[in-house]
Amino acid sequence: MPTIETRTKSLPPMAAVALFGFASGLPLLLTNSTLQAWMKDAKVDLGLIGLSALIGLPYNLKFIWSPVLDRFTPPFLGRRRGWILIFQMALVLGLAAMAFADPHTGLGTIAGLAVLVAFFSASQDIVVDAYRTELLPERDLGLGSSLNINFYRGAMLVGGAFALWLSDRTSWRVVYLVMAALLLPGMLTAWFAPEPLHTRAPKTLAEAVVRPFTEFFARRGALEMLIFTVLYKLGDMLAAALNTVFLMTLEFSKTEIGLATKGLGLASLLLGAFLGGIMMRRWSLKRALFIFGILQAASISAPYALSLVGHHRALMLATIGLENFCFGTGMVAYASFLMRICDKRMTATQYALLSSLFALTRTLFSSPAGQLVKWLGWPSFFLLCMAISIPGLLMLLRYDHWQMPEETLSPEP
Secondary structure (H helix, E strand, O other): OOOEOOOOOOOOHHHHHHHHHHHHHOOOHHHOHHHHHHHHHOOOOHHHHHHHHHHHHHHHHHHHOHHHHHHOOOOOOOOOHHHHHHHHHHHHHHHHHHHOOOOOOOHHHHHHHHHHHHHHHHHHHHHHHHHHHHHOOHHHHHHHHHHHHHHHHHHHHHHHHHHHHHHOOOOHHHHHHHHHHOOHHHHHHHHHOOOEOOOOOOOOHHHHHHHHHHHHHOOOOHHHHHHHHHHOOHHHHHHHOOHHHHHHHOOOOHHHHHHHHHHHHHHHHHHHHHHHHHHHOOOOHHHHHHHHHHHHHHOOHHHHHHHHHOOOHHHHHHHHHHHHHHHHHHHHHHHHHHHHOOOOOOHHHHHHHHHHHHHHHHOOOOOOHHHHHHHHOHHHHHHHHHHHHHHHHHHHHHHHHOOOOOOOOOOOO
């Protein structure tokens, strides 16, 4: 079991994981939909607002510089907390600088600052993921993932819905200054949180780049694990790719959709993640992946039924609740799996690579969803999504043949 550095005033590990989850989730929408709302208020051209989606590229490319964060250790707080504190300080300064920019008169400036904030945020995500993976023993991975997901989503609500609500009552400058201030507790968390003890960092940058790949592919079943990483959530991610369009097609109003997804949907997701984390303390990881995988595949039957019935408000609410609940349970098991297959000597790089593979399920592999609906119609599309969920479940029959990295860590010399 990993050894945890203990200090008289250190935070409990789960509290640190939760608070770091909030710090990770807060900046995301501030460079995405919230920034787009600010640009809309400033009467920026719609085409330029659309291009602002490119600001989020650092989140997709973070695996490129993750070896640097595995290789080098800051001179304070350790290899993980030191980097977290550095990136949180950079985020506070970046958001504060954005607050004093003006998208109407200085669009290039605010876009450049937003890219920097996205880079610092993606870098923080790299280290927070590595921190959580190294800190928690296997039996706590599920609960730790649950806390991380719930606090991350809660922070997104603050950076999205709360920021928009606040912008109706004050200036955008105040909004971004408030958001910057909300990162200060994360800096205190970095100071007081326990630092996981790990084996030595890579001796060279070249080793930090090459070693995560050679170590992973030297394991038995490495390729199967990568394929499973892509397939496990592909079916439900594809089914959810056009959720809003699907509900609008059934003539639900945007207000109904917004209230249902942001209210019931978010509550169901948080509940699913919480209960999933609790159950994973009792179940093996394999059992959790299998049961929650069946649930997330079965949940696709709800939009399938809705596509047959048509406009039916109660069924729409049930569909959103069930889909989000099962997504939450499945995501906890999936995140725990990614953490478990990372070698804790090079966690930042391996987790960044694996999470980038997961990103493919919501971007590249979900992109044909519209064309599939045009060819098949909604009912057949959802049946196809259920079928696509089966191969990932079948791969779990090979789970016992996959070689996991050792749990035991030795202190850094």
